[in-house]
Structure formats: C-alpha cells, structure tokens
Amino acid sequence: MLQRVSWILWTGIVVGSLLLAGCAPRTVTVTVEVPVERTVEVERTVEVEVPVLTSGGAVTVLGVWGGTEFESFSAAVEPFTQETGVGMAFETSRELSTVLVTRVEAGNPPDLAILPNPGLLKEFAAAGALVPLDTFIDMDQLQEDYAQAWIELASYEDHLYGIWVKGALKSLVWYSPAAFEAGGYEVPTTWEEMLALSDQIVADGGTPWCIGLESGAASGWPGTDWIEDIMLRTAGPEVYDQWVNHEIPWTDPAVKTAWEIFGEIVRNEDYVWGGTTGVLSTFFGDSPTPLFDDPPGCYMHRQASFITSFFPEGVTAEDYSVFPLPGIDPQYGVPALGAGDVIVMFNDTPEARAFMEYLATAQPHEIWAARGGFISPHRGVSLDAYPDEITRVQAETLAGAEVFRFDGSDLMPTAVGSGTFWTGVMDYVAGEDLDAILEMIEASAVDAYGG
C-alpha cells in the first residue's frame, strides 16, 4: 500500500513537472523582443527621435560591473529609460570574455557589451562581430568630447566600434596627509625626491611603500602597471608603443631598465611593507590599508583611481590625498597611464543605437561622477560634477594629459598581457633572475604575436 502511494506521488511529480515544462517558458521568452519602427533613424534632430521609441523595448547589456558600480550605472541610464521607455536588462558576469566569446560564437550575443579593455574590442571587430558606430554617431561631436587617443583606442581599421563609458587613471600615488605632516615629509615632485623620501622614511624607522600583488589568478597585474608607468617615464611614449606592439623584444635594454627601476623599490626589503613576501601574498585591494594605521604601516601606495573603493570603512576623503607618480626623464614630463571600460554594439537595433547615442552625451557621465568612485574620459563632463577635489584632479589629468597611454598589458595578446607578464612580475619579486624572466616572456610573445 505504502509503495503504491509513493508511486502515485512520483507520477504526480513527473506529470506536474512536464506540465510546467510545457507552459512555463512561454511566459518567459515573450519579454525580450519587441518590434520597433525602423523609421526612427531618418529623423536625426536629436530630440525628435527619442519619443518614437516609447513602445517599451529593452536593450540587453553584458558587463563585469556588480554591486555599487552596477547601481551607479543603472542610475546613469535612468533618464534615458524615462524618456524613451527603453529599459536596460543588465547581465553581470565576472567571466566576461568567456561568456561573450561563447555567445558571439553561438550567434546569441547581447545587444551591447561593456568591455574592460580595447584588446577584446579589436578581437571582436576583426571577427566582424561588432556594429560600426560611425554610421549613426555624430563623429564631429564625438571628436570634441573625447581626446584623439581615446577614439583611436576604440577604433579598428578606420571605423569606430566603441564609446568609453568609464576611465581610470593609474599613475597615482596615494598617501595620508596626516601621516606626512606628522613625519615632516613633503610630497615629492621628481623620482629622485621620491627615492630620497623613501630613504628618509626608512631612516626614521618607517616603511615607505605598500605594494600588494596578489589577485587570485590575475596575481601580478599591479606590478605590470608599475613597469608600464616606468617605461613611459624612461623610454617615452614611442618606445612604449613599440614595446606594446612587440616591435622591440622584451630583452631590449629599455624594457630591462624599467624592470630594474621597479626592482629598486619592490625588491628592497626595507622599502616595502611586509618585505617581498608581503608584496607577493597581500591582496592588492587590502594593500593600502596600512596607510591608515596608527602609526602608519606605510606611507605611499601607487594604484589606480578605483582603489578608493577598497579603502577601509571609516576612511573619508579628508584622510587621504594623491600625487601624480613623478617623471623620471625630464624630456617625457609626467605621462599619464590609464585604463577604461568601453561599450560596444553587437546587434543593430534602434534601441541599441539610441542607447549608444545617449552614452556618448555628457549626462550619464555626470550622473555617475556625482555618485563617486568614477572618472570619465568624456570632456563634456563638468568638473563640478565630481564630489571632491581629489577626483576632480584625476578627471582633469585623464581628460587633459599631454602624454596619455592605455594600460599596456590590456593591449597585449592575453597570453602575454594577462599571462607571462603577470607571472613574470611575481617571479621577479620572488627573486628570480631578470634576464631569464624576460627571455621567458619574449618566448611567449613570439608565439602570441604570430612571429
């Protein structure tokens, strides 16, 4: 009897689930595609085109942003949705390139995707997966709003494929003004002064630098930023470009010099908090925390603008300040190294076009800027939009730097830029021979760049 009951139960569950299988998905699939009139693009008098889209379509956007970043981006998009009725369905994936490559390959890409580096943009553009934007974006306006360097980074073979929605400035040294004042230290303006200050701090019994290279599978990347910054300062932007494009080998003296200058700081046990072991094993996000200890665990931390979101709770904008990483060779001045997120388009729909046009205006950038933790490469963004002086200075530097270069490791093929370069940095800090490391990276570069 009992067995019979359990059998009836089983049949019930099976039949029930099959019924569910039959009806549930139908209710789900409907939401996505809504036909929209194509006539929209003809009238391009800015305001007029917008209300036509009130049929309430949606754009799907794939990106790596989560948590507060995603909330800020949603807030920035809000006015667009209110005006057009076009909603945004945002998908967060921390494994962006894996997911995107799979879905593009299978013919199911999102309408838009926010890529963390231009290397991916070029790969997709070369594969013909992206929609060129210069057919509908007002290029004259764009050239006014973005520096040429940014436009070139989002272009491939004379077509524009992306719009920069977020920038990051990397050539920054963070410090605590209170700690500097207590020690009687002054902000250095040259590389020599910075090293002299480091020696001074050591002599006073402190530790000048906090460096953390641990970042899971991406461990080592903070070191690549250091080396890129030093390359820009010792060899100049032209040689930097040659290096990024692998027109000079990794064993070139210019590259070796940059590593050695980095080594003078990072391999000096007195200079770095926790010694080289500490450097290798500290999570990069936790590494600036000792800046705010009492007494300070360290005095200086070189990291990109986003690091403020890692600062411990209770640390406010009054507790820290920032100075640009000083120049080394005076003829190259103080170059700026940066990075950013670029949005690209896979499906050419009227909603997606309207969305892109909206993101090319200053409005979404200003909304996010006001919410903090953000700097924009968009020149139309008023500096008043930024919540504090520190961010304002960074935004100004980013949009106006004479020599600006994008994070080189993001531009290199992944096997090098997200592979041997990272591991090479870890090996170098661990004390391995520099020549052997550079030869190892060079060998992988020869393969990755296709000979």
Added chain:
Amino acid sequence: MSDRLRRVVSAIPLHMIIIGITLVWSLPSVGLLVGSFRPKNDVFSTGWWTVFQHPFDFTQFQLDNYIHVLTAEGMGRAFLNSLTIAIPSTIIPITVAAFAAYAFAWMDFPGRQVLFVVVVGLLVIPLQMTLIPLLRVYNRLGLSGAFLGIWLAHTGYGLPFAVYLLRNFIGTLPKDLLESAFLDGASHLTAFTRLVLPLSVPAIASLAIFQFLWVWNDLLVALIYLGGTEEVAPLTLKLSALVQSMGQDWHLLTAAAFVSMALPLVLFFSLQRYFVQGLLAGSVKG
C-alpha cells in the same frame, strides 16, 4: 571488563586520527563561517582565527554581511528562479534515468551492451565542449533564455551518471524476485513500477541529492543558456554580481556562501540516511 577497556584504549589512536582529519577538513569552512560574521574592516586587516584571542567578545561579530546579502535587490526572485531551475532539472533526468536503467538491467534487446557503453562513455565528455554547439541549436529553437532550455541541458548533463548509477543498483536486485513476478504474469511496466522502483528508493533519493546540489551550485550552465537578466538569473549569478569588477566587496561572498548553502544543507540532512546508503549503491552485489 578489561577486554572492553582494552578495546576502548586500542581505538583511541584511530579516533584521534579521524577527529584530526575531520578538523583539518572542515577548517576552511569554519574560517568562512567565522569570517561571514566579522565586520568588513576586520576581515580586511586580520585573519579569522584572531577572534579566538577574545572568544567572548561578541562585539567582534555582527550580521551586516548577511543583512546586505539578503536584502540585496531581487534576491527573492533569484531564490525562486534557482528553485524553478533546480527542481525540474532534478526530476526529469532521474525519471528518464530510472526507466533507462531498468531497460539496461532487465530487458533483453539487441545492442543493449553497446548502448550502455556509449552512455557511460558520455561521462568523460566535458560539458564545456558542448556549450557553443548546443547554444546554436537553442537559438534556432528559441530555447536560449528559457527555463525549458536549461532543464533540458541539465537533464542531458546529468543523464549519463544517473543512468550508470541506477543501472548498477537495479542490476543488483535479486533475479528470483523479478523472475517470480514475470511468472505471475507481470509485464515489464508492472515489474518496474510495483517492484523495482520502490526497491530503488535509496539510490534514487541519493541521486536526487547529487543532481540537485550540482544544479543548485551551477553557475556556468545558467550563465550561458539562461543569461543573467533579472527574470531568469539564479542565486549563483545574483551572488556573484554582489562583487564589483575589481573584486571590491568580496567579504560579502562569505555570507553569500552560507545563504546559498542553506537549502542544500536542509535537503542533505533530511535525506541523509538515503545518502549514506546511496554511496554504497551498486557497490556490493546482493
């Protein structure tokens, strides 16, 4: 009495070793649990073991991480989505596998062994290899982004193991039992539903736990076939989106891990007695 004492004493080293291994084994989870109750700044500055310096100082614990995770927007929806995915994705493959296992074990048809070897062979195919071709098919059929699509995907990925496990279990049922049933005029369907299925409940229950856990914890399959939009995203996707692009707020993942663990734990403890039996399923011939 002395016999018993000797037995107890001689068992002590073994017990010590077992307890030791258990402790070492569960240490990471304990660390995670302790960490999930610590404030953000503490997590970032000191290791979880430092709480034992002042074990009775309860101010070093708080519930903020849990509150943040549980009140994040859309968490309830994600929980329902996870259930909507996991329940059919558990029931469908097990139902199919039970029928198939019976056929492989007790029905005589040409090519039975070959077919079984093919099914078992499918166990070694990594599911990542199927992502692109299957997604292409789904796009044609309009199944991508739909629950039916992911149920079928999980069914496909779960079937080889389910068939293999159930066949071995059903194959060990006493032959006499089934033969006498057939002598009494039972058809295959009757034998399966009235005899084999009730006897296989331990194996089926433990298989259900395996399959449910695998689907519940899955991130990749959902990410590819379902996508991460609000309407369909399961808990795993939602939780991973708590962390920002550079890994900011990773401390929330400690609490998130225990939130997502809650339901599987309940399931595991309520079906535990089947689970232990199930581990032995098919291992000893009756």
